[in-house]
Amino acid sequence: MLFDMDGTLVETEELWGEALGELAGQLGGVLSEGARSRTVGTSMQVAMEILYADLGTTRTEQQHADDARWVEDRTAALMSSRGVPWRPGARELLTAVRDAGIATALVTTTARRIAAIVLDRFADELGEPPFDVTVCGDEVPARKPDPAPYRQAMAALGVDPGSSLVVEDSVVGVTAGLAAGVVVLGVPSLQSLDRRPGLVLRDSLVGLTVTDLVDLLAGGGAVELPA
Known part of the structure; x- marks a missing residue:
């Protein structure tokens, strides 16, 4: 993921x-x-x-x-x-994904020196770094909405687009994920998101389970997640 x-x-x-x-x-x-x-x-x-x-x-x-x-x-x-508060449901979902043994990557447009503040908080609160791979904005040939950051993360994880799922909140992030050929779960924050093929929208990450995400990926994004 x-x-x-x-x-x-x-x-x-x-x-x-x-x-x-x-x-x-x-x-x-x-x-x-x-x-x-x-x-x-x-x-x-x-x-x-x-x-x-x-x-x-x-x-x-x-x-x-x-x-x-x-x-x-x-x-x-x-x-x-x-401080760096979690978005609703984010900590619980990330923990569940990690407990299930699913490979994870953080893919952010933020520069490494700033992202490190958040990554350190994650490690402190979760007891270990929660990501197998981290890709920051100053480590890629092009930034979102270009698909390069997501392609770089998948290459580092050794996974392909068909077995991957992107979780995003912004238009540029959704565009990057879809352009990389990945199913995208969009959870809007400060920006509204329009429906597109391969994009599933949800108001919040609260209550999402690993099974929900597996079903979403298996359906190629053409599924409805529980509210």
Whole structure:
């Protein structure tokens, strides 16, 4: 199983949004709700471009890099000070998957140095690292919505798309999973998701069992999960 991180397993999207909003204020503007929504799940480069367009401002290449680094650092500080809460049902599902002996990967657009904060929390709370493989945004040739991150994770796990399942919350993440040829379980967080072939939508991970996921995969995504 291949899991996204921010907004899927942990409640960190709000922290990224807060950091982006603070940067917008430093640049003399206010980040609109629509622009913030479009940044969900994207790379920092794309998020910065959305923010600049929303504010009607331009920045040099160096300023762009400095702004992205500032947002990452600010988000890391917020994670450290406020904690990293689980999304509803995420801890229970991840634990059940691990107990069943299913190979797992974390596939996130977040850079390794920031993702490490969350991974350390996972290991502390679960008693061991919960993933066999972790693929971060600064370790891939292209980021979501490109399928490269999921393909890299499957190659590292030694699995193929037909035996894999992606769990995502964002449009770019769902797009990446489907483009990699994998059935996707979409659990929206801050972004709505439209139905697509191969995508199964659910409001929450609460109550999901390993049997549910096996049935979903066997049905190629053409099944209805229990509410």
